[in-house]
Each structure stands twice: as C-alpha cells, then as structure tokens.
Amino acid sequence: MNLVRKVIHFLFPSFCEICQKPLDDLEVLVCNSCYFKLPFLKNYCQKCGNVDLTYSEVSYCGKCLSLKFYFDKFIAGFKYEKPISNWILEAKFKENFLLAYQLGRLLNKTLSLKVPSVDVVIPLPLSKGRLKKRGYNQSFLIAYGFSGKKPELNLLFKTKETQPQMELSYKERVENIKDAFLALRDKVEGKRILLIDDVMTTGATLNEASKALKKAGAKEVYGCVVARA
Ligand SMILES: [Zn+2]
Ligand SMILES: [Zn+2]
Numbered sequence: 001m002n003l004v005r006k007v008i009h010f011l012f013p014s015f016c017e018i019c020q021k022p023l024d025d026l027e028v029l030v031c032n033s034c035y036f037k038l039p040f041l042k043n044y045c046q047k048c049g050n051v052d053l054t055y056s057e058v059s060y061c062g063k064c065l066s067l068k069f070y071f072d073k074f075i076a077g078f079k080y081e082k083p084i085s086n087w088i089l090e091a092k093f094k095e096n097f098l099l100a101y102q103l104g105r106l107l108n109k110t111l112s113l114k115v116p117s118v119d120v121v122i123p124l125p126l127s128k129g130r131l132k133k134r135g136y137n138q139s140f141l142i143a144y145g146f147s148g149k150k151p152e153l154n155l156l157f158k159t160k161e162t163q164p165q166m167e168l169s170y171k172e173r174v175e176n177i178k179d180a181f182l183a184l185r186d187k188v189e190g191k192r193i194l195l196i197d198d199v200m201t202t203g204a205t206l207n208e209a210s211k212a213l214k215k216a217g218a219k220e221v222y223g224c225v226v227a228r229a
Contacts, residue, residue: 017034017083018031018034028102028105028106029087038083039079039084040110041077041079044074045060045063045064046060046075047060047067048061048203049200049228070207071222074222074225075222075223076200076228077110078226078227078228079228080199080228080229084227088226091103091138097136097141100142100145104142104143104144105146107224115194116192116194118193119192120151121146121151121194122155122193123151124139124195124205124206126139126158127159129161130161138198139198142196142197142198146224155184155193156184160181165204165205166201170202173202174202177204177208178208181211181212181213185216189216189217189218190219193222194224195210195221195222195224196225197224198226199229207223
C-alpha cells in the first residue's frame, strides 16, 4: 500500500457491509469471510446467462445455439439475490453513489480473470429523459468503479425513450427496446468494448446496445453485469 492510500485508509476506515468488521485495503465492500458467502453466478450460458446447463452444454445452453446475439460473450458476477440485489436497488434508486462505485470494484475483483482485454469500458446509457428524472446513471458509477477511471460517454447513446423493461413480457421487451441505441462510428470502429450494466434479465437491452455498437464497426462487444436476474 502506498503512503497516500495508507493515510486515506487511516482517516476513512471502511467497514464490511454485512458484519461491520473493519476492511483491509484489499477487501472491497465486504470482508473476506463474508465475500465467499456471496451468491456467485457459476457455470452459466455465455450468451443468455442461463444457469441450468446440462452436462453436454459447455459454454452455451441449447436454446442459445439457435438465437442471434450481437454481443460476443455475456459475463456476470452474481445471481440477483440478497445481499447483491439489495445493493443494486440502493445504488439505482436511493442515490447511494459510493455503493454503486464499490459494486463496480467488487465486480472487477470477482471477474478479474474472466474479462477479456478490451480497449474501452462503457456503461449502458440511459435515455435523456430517464437520466433527467433519476439524476444519474448507476451503471456509469459501476463502470467507473470497475475500470478505475471515468468511462467515456460519447460512444453510445440511448436515443429512444422506452418503458421500464421490468413491466413487460419478453416479446414486449424486445419490441420496446428495438433500435433504441445509437453508436458513433468514429469512436467505436475496430474497438473491443466491455459494456457494463447492473442487472441482466432477458438480455434484450444488452443485445440492442451491442447491435448498435457492432453496426458502427465495433470489433468485439462483451456484455458484463453485476447480477443475472
Ligand atoms: Zn464481513
Ligand atoms: Zn443460453
């Protein structure tokens, strides 16, 4: 630990979100013993995140062999279960900015070896209307914590105001989010991009955003979320 970090750590000690034990410098959000009890997502389909893979399905589930996805791979840290789900809700709706940032760091710690090397890490954007209403984009803060630097915001835009996906059926979700994103060719062409969001449910949103990036010439797009619902 360098001196500056030591001083910051001394002045602003942080505590485990679960058991309140003081954290050391390598622990993020929770202490090590609580960390290993988190609901990690394991052995999931690398397209849709389905966890019920059979013995013969190694990377993709049978359903995904016939579906077209625009992202090259789906990567997730956790199942959408407590305490992860509570933290995500707090980061999204209760303006807990630090928690959102720390969730990004926690995701990075958890996935470090599973994330392919990329040129740029960006959050899934909100539409102008939604951003104005909520005031911030939690996925921006997660991406910030994940990469340790301020994500670029001038690559991908959500140009269509859509209904919240939560209230819709799968078919409606696909229709609702269709052509909702726009990517700038001069910013994304030839790049390998890691697209970060808080939760993935059906993958319809991630897929549409990836479609826009691929259409604008992105070389590879990886969809990465804190939790798979
Ligand atoms: Zn703890
Ligand atoms: Zn699948």
